[in-house]
Amino acid sequence: MTRETQLSEYLRARRELVRPADVGLPEGGVRRVAGLRREEVALLAGISADYYLRLEQGRDRNPSAQVLESIARVLLLDEPATRHLLDLAAPAPRRRRRVRREVVPDGTLRLLERVGIPGYIEGRYFDVLAVNRLAQALSPTLRVGRNRLRDLFLDPAEQAMHPDWPEVAPKIVARFREAVGTDRDERAEQLVGELSLASERFRTLWARHDVNLGRPHVTHMLHPQVGELELDMEKLSIAGTDRQMVVLLHAAPDSPSGERLALLASLAASEGPAASAGPAGVPDDDGVARAGTTSGTSGE
Structure with missing residues (x-):
């Protein structure tokens, strides 16, 4: 699974856990999605809806830390969850982890x-x-x-x-x-x-x-x-x-x-x-x- 895919899944999963009332939006009307809409996240984070869509679809590989922290604020992420979001957007290491035997001192x-x-x-x-x-x-x-x-x-x-x-x-x-x-x-x-x-x-x-x-x-x-x-x-x-x-x-x-x-x-x-x-x-x-x-x- 690529970093882009992990980032996409993470954003979507966390967005679906935030209720409109949690961020000061009205609950009324018919909502076809769980949690917030993409457009609502983008508006509250101060970015374009198209850019946020690209992030959730894994089509943007270089989001800035400022953008990610704004999204984290909207998604009500705590410090460990925000750090995880930033890690997901960081460049992937050139070498894949190797499976090795664990040795206890x-x-x-x-x-x-x-x-x-x-x-x-x-x-x-x-x-x-x-x-x-x-x-x-x-x-x-x-x-x-x-x-x-x-x-x-x-x-x-x-x-x-x-x-x-x-x-x-x-x-x-x-x-x-x-x-x-x-x-x-x-x-x-x-x-x-x-x-x-x-x-x-x-x-x-x-x-x-x-x-x-x-x-x-x-x-x-x-x-x-x-x-x-x-x-x-x-x-x-x-x-x-x-x-x-x-x-x-x-x-x-x-x-x-x-x-x-x-x-x-x-x-x-x-x-x-x-x-x-x-x-x-x-x-x-x-x-x-x-x-x-x-x-x-x-x-x-």
Whole structure:
């Protein structure tokens, strides 16, 4: 998909989400389009209707930042969404992103086991690259080689463990769009295509073109052994990697969730070392399952 096509889709999707009343226009009369008309966007942005039409049709490759910022104001885009709009209009890089294997730094792997709470490493495309014993005990799908986005939208068992997933889903999709950015490679296109075909919910959310709706800081889970858990979620960027994140889940020790998490840790310890995560996961002596020979993706 070209930058021009992405820009066209983004403008159209965001225009359809703005109601006339949101920008001070009357709602009356028969409207044959969702949201604003192209002519209304052009008028409010101070540009010609023909020029805006060319932008939405992908026929103008060099819109100025001033024009784009005026359109962003009309479309009620926040700062991250405006930045995404400007990125879409920027010249495309001459070299396409290459798909490369993601490698988690050794120090991060050691940290993952020593933190003493459930944790895993999430790659650029939300692949699970490494996971500690407590995280494996927390969720059966937290396994190396699994993809968090795919599991949350396609696995009914995963959805059942997260009763708030319908509210969290828009934020996850928006964060994924931000993570893959505008330079889509084969891996991103394949994952989006698969989920769009298999999940109507994902397809609808992806078509909105939301970017960065905020990150979920609390996750609710229904664990089959210890019951309801309300856990704080921390996502920490790993320096020197292509958007890899350490994801940590924790609760106050004296809270009900903290006590249940401690019980889960005790149960996991009594069961002995974690089982292998399959051919893509190699559990080491430190109790962390990590990516073996499976190829992930990383940009140059």
